[in-house]
Amino acid sequence: MLEYFLSFLILTGALLTFIGSLGLVRLKDLYTRLHGPTKATTLGVGSLLIASSIYFSTYTENISLHEVLITLFLFITAPVSAHLLAKAALHSSLYSIVKIPESDAADDSNTADVKPVEPEATPDRPSRPDY
Amino acid sequence: MTRLLPHPLLTPVLTGIWLLLNNSIEPGHILLGFLLGWIIPVLTIRFWPEKAVIRKPMTLLRFGAIFLYDIVVSNFTVARLILGNPDKLTPVFVKLPLDLTSDLAISLLASSVTLTPGTLSARLSTDRSTLLIHALNETDPDALVATIKQRYERPLKEIFESC
Amino acid sequence: MLTVTIQIAFALVTAAVIMSFYRLLRGPDMPDRILALDTLYINTIALLVLLGIYLGSALFFEAALLIALMGFIGTVALCKYLLRGDVIE
Numbered sequence: 001m002l003e004y005f006l007s008f009l010i011l012t013g014a015l016l017t018f019i020g021s022l023g024l025v026r027l028k029d030l031y032t033r034l035h036g037p038t039k040a041t042t043l044g045v046g047s048l049l050i051a052s053s054i055y056f057s058t059y060t061e062n063i064s065l066h067e068v069l070i071t072l073f074l075f076i077t078a079p080v081s082a083h084l085l086a087k088a089a090l091h092s093s094l095y096s097i098v099k100i101p102e103s104d105a106a107d108d109s110n111t112a113d114v115k116p117v118e119p120e121a122t123p124d125r126p127s128r129p130d131y
Numbered sequence: 132m133t134r135l136l137p138h139p140l141l142t143p144v145l146t147g148i149w150l151l152l153n154n155s156i157e158p159g160h161i162l163l164g165f166l167l168g169w170i171i172p173v174l175t176i177r178f179w180p181e182k183a184v185i186r187k188p189m190t191l192l193r194f195g196a197i198f199l200y201d202i203v204v205s206n207f208t209v210a211r212l213i214l215g216n217p218d219k220l221t222p223v224f225v226k227l228p229l230d231l232t233s234d235l236a237i238s239l240l241a242s243s244v245t246l247t248p249g250t251l252s253a254r255l256s257t258d259r260s261t262l263l264i265h266a267l268n269e270t271d272p273d274a275l276v277a278t279i280k281q282r283y284e285r286p287l288k289e290i291f292e293s294c
Numbered sequence: 295m296l297t298v299t300i301q302i303a304f305a306l307v308t309a310a311v312i313m314s315f316y317r318l319l320r321g322p323d324m325p326d327r328i329l330a331l332d333t334l335y336i337n338t339i340a341l342l343v344l345l346g347i348y349l350g351s352a353l354f355f356e357a358a359l360l361i362a363l364m365g366f367i368g369t370v371a372l373c374k375y376l377l378r379g380d381v382i383e
Contacts, residue, residue: 003295003296004295006296006299007295007296007299010296010299010300010303010344010347011299011302011303013303013340014302014303014304014306014307014340014344015210015306016206016210017306017307017310017336017337017340018306018307018309018310019210019213019214020210020213020310020333021309021310021311021313021314021333021337022213022214022310022313023209023213024313024314024317024329024330024333025313025316025317026213026217027213027217027220028217028218028220029222030323030325030326030329031222031251031253031265032217032220032222032265032267033317033326033329034251034265034329035209035212035213035249035251035267036209036213036333037314037329037332037333037336038245038246038251039202039205039206039209039246040206040209040210040213041310041333041336041337042206042246042336043202043203043206044206044340045336045339045340045343048303048340048343048344049343051347052343052346052347055347056352059350060352062154062155064154064352065151065154066151066152066153066154066355066359067343067355068151069148069151069152069359070339070355070358070359070362073359073362073363073366074336074339074362075202075246076242077362077366078245078246079241079242079243079245079246079252080242080366080370081332081366081369081370081373082245082251083241083242083245083251083252083253084369084370084373084374084377085325085328085329085332085369085373086251086252086253086254086265087253087254087373087377088324088325088328088373088376088377089323089325090253090254090263091376091377092323092324092325092376
């Protein structure tokens with residue numbers, strides 16, 4: 001019985017991880033691509049880690065809970081890195097398949113005093129449909 | 132009291148992390164964990180600009196439960212959207228006007244928006260009044276804003292800044 | 295039963311690694327590559343956890359934890375570089 005439950009968790013986790021990376025290949029622009037890894041992959045790895053925790057708790061004599069630590073860590077850090085990536089993409093005005101609101105497409109005052117790294121990272125850079 | 136124990140919440144959290152890291156509940160580890168949980172907040176007090184005050188623990192628990200449920204639902208929603216035809220997606224940028232003022236509440240809201248169905252927080256405006264949200268497949272931006280405000284922002288406001 | 299499941303899971307996660315590697319090579323822009331690296335390290339954690347269950351060894355946990363920590367710091371540093379032109383201000 002437990003074995004079936006473990007198999008279910010492992011398969012769900014692996015499938016979600018797979019779908020998250022599939023989104024990375026299939027979707028059309030960075031902003032939509034960001035959705036795959038932040039959601040699907042995080043829960044995928046989370047359920048794999050829970051499966052590992054249950055496995056080591058039952059098949060060895062001591063209870064194994066330290067996998068929870070990685071799960072929690074991933075759930076805390078995934079939104080942060082996604083937010084930073086989206087911010088970096090907006091900052092360099094990456095191609096998006098939908099219109100970005102006017103005031104947010106340009107640099108904000110937060111970064112205005114620092115020169116952008118890439119010389120071509122200007123707001124009026126032509127959009128690139130080749131992905 | 133505040134000098135010796137600057138963050139009463141941080142100490143048990145650090146102790147818990149130490150025990151999880153060592154994967155044991157031996158008395159020695161509990162003692163060492165408490166020692167670390169006490170000394171780290173005292174030494175790093177300067178790095179904690181804001182003091183978190185939880186006003187309504189029960190609301191926080193309920194928010195956590197709703198949040199966990201939403202994470203699971205969102206994962207399967209996004210998985211279905213990825214497997215579907217990518218040309219049929221209607222992504223959109225939405226501006227969410229914020230009622231929250233404290234840093235911690237805003238960052239929690241941004242993280243919850245990212246982890247829940249089809250939405251991603253992209254940028255906080257410099258005056259902290261609006262949050263730019265990218266939705267993967269949404270046709271009604273107003274309904275999305277209303278849902279986020281009602282489902283996540285209100286409980287967070289009650290928990291961290293009710294007055 | 296469990297062995298077969300883990301082997302299927304290995305195949306799926308390896309395919310995920312290959313796909314994020316494709317995005318890493320293909321680009322087309324810096325944030326895309328950083329996102330691919332981010333996904334790559336999360337996939338690697340999944341692979342390590344699976345290997346841990348497969349071999350029945352808890353030793354892989356530390357490696358997975360370290361990859362999680364370093365991967366997050368790497369992503370943040372790269373994003374910071376794109377945003378500010380500098381990692382440490």
